Amino acid sequence: MVADLQAVELVAVIVAVPGGVPQVLTLGAPIGVPALPAGPLEADHRSLQYGLRTWVERQTGHPLGYVEQLYTFADRERAPARERVVSVSYLGLTRVEAGEPGWRDWYQIFPWEDCRDGRSDSLYADLRARLGAWAQASAPVAARRQARIDVAFGFGDAAWAPENCLQRYELLWEAGLVPEAPVGAGPGAGPGEHELPAAGQRMLGDHRRILATGIARLRAKLQYRPVVFELMPDTFTLGTLQLTVEALAGTRVHKQNFRRLVEQQHLVEPTGATTAVTGGRPAKVYRFRREILAERQAAGTKLPVPRSR
């Protein structure tokens, strides 16, 4: 039995969106390959979550608010050389001021995930061509690959969906288009051979994959749980709220529908104050109605993240 004991590591994807820029907490920056905050599960940790909070606070001096478990990784294929480590990953949400050290814009890491200005630019054209080339294979494989690509990236008549973040990363990985691609991925190609020009910032080990898992989960959850408010200050305008949702989802949302949905679900209440910081007409200031977390945990507290195209 002793031979089967394993090292268990806790890995954290900590997200904040100061000033409408979605950011992840990283270590090892600005020089070297950035890493997610992580540390071993210790014997005196009461629970996994407790252990995680301990590690993140120790490494970053940052207290955590909302935390949820993401996924547990232990595949050896991703790091065949090393001893196996079981990594239990968590998603955490907080509020920080803009410009604090250690935080990194997640679109630096996944440039193709930002579709707020449409995705008709050169990056997506390039992606489409390279993925298409990779999909070329013998008949059944080719069809299956192309179907996966179309669904994940919203090509053909499929819609681009924010929450397919992980599928997109995994396809790029399989296709050898990101630097951490496996050795011998493509047909006779070494790693990095076909790398994208805009392949994004790589991370330690499979941390980029874990981050993609976290983003995907957060984007999915946005649509049916009022999690955005964990990332908002106590009071905010509807404009800022929309900006934050758009930053997370990587798409634009329809202003009027967004406002109506937020208001008709009684997610927020006006404080009575207004603010003129944004330029233009002063905006009403709102506050999150924490009561609804209890009231309708199950019901449809969703925000509109429409699928584009």
Added chain:
Amino acid sequence: MVADLQAVELVAVIVAVPGGVPQVLTLGAPIGVPALPAGPLEADHRSLQYGLRTWVERQTGHPLGYVEQLYTFADRERAPARERVVSVSYLGLTRVEAGEPGWRDWYQIFPWEDCRDGRSDSLYADLRARLGAWAQASAPVAARRQARIDVAFGFGDAAWAPENCLQRYELLWEAGLVPEAPVGAGPGAGPGEHELPAAGQRMLGDHRRILATGIARLRAKLQYRPVVFELMPDTFTLGTLQLTVEALAGTRVHKQNFRRLVEQQHLVEPTGATTAVTGGRPAKVYRFRREILAERQAAGTKLPVPRSR
């Protein structure tokens, strides 16, 4: 570092629905406390999923089809005496014949989860009274408890939702109404003191909690992914399909809407055959269109699981 090595266990919630009865694969039955198939993660397991498949097949002789990771547990509060074990749980779906040994109707384990005949019977009346009694506490705690109860069980103006299975179990656990409740749960009450008459079959350790997690996940997934078909034989009638969905969800669904939704999404195609085994008019026989798994992985392949009341 050696001191921080952990035992890692793989636990499986394997589900099948032969003859419209939702069942879980258990060991240790029929005598003794039933347990979920489980085993340690071994050094030569390529991945967590691979290890799980190995264990389940070794313990039950049963090959697994669809498998997905559920959750990783490691809280010591649930078994304070023992050394901590990190349990990575998985949900698996298969097809079996009715009456095979080792399979157990999951409503034996969670009687309150079967609302196919409504939930106005004595069990729910009893539940409501006992949970209400537990909710009595000092002001802020009482309100919070009652809100959780109402949402989870669909009391008050909340709707009973199938996928709240885990929340229901956890509330019953906290309230000391199920046998595996923690020592000293209620105010001055030993475990089992307030136990429900229909508390259901208990299981080894926190396996019942893991099972509740699996059921909750499966019920949630039913609503937006075509997972039922993993539990169906190659060909089936729409009646059987509906019966299976109802068995899993624990509620009745609206016949016509169910049929329309299934057909308009092109989830199935007729084989051309009919069958008369069910009595009444012979039913058309259908087959799952496996193609749609690739076609619209993201889009709305959902089945209607309406909230009752």
Added chain:
DNA sequence: TCAAAAGTGTTATCCTTACACCCATGT
């Protein structure tokens, strides 16, 4: 006066829900 962002009103469309009814078989 104009740009910029806030905020309002209205309409078309689709999906969900529900009701009422007919059909084909075995007993």
Added chain:
DNA sequence: ACATGGGTGTAAGGATAACACTTTTGA
């Protein structure tokens, strides 16, 4: 004949997406 389950049509309601337009500030 009738019970049983299979199968169809259609109407009401609500949610969604989109359109055009007004309001209030700062420069």
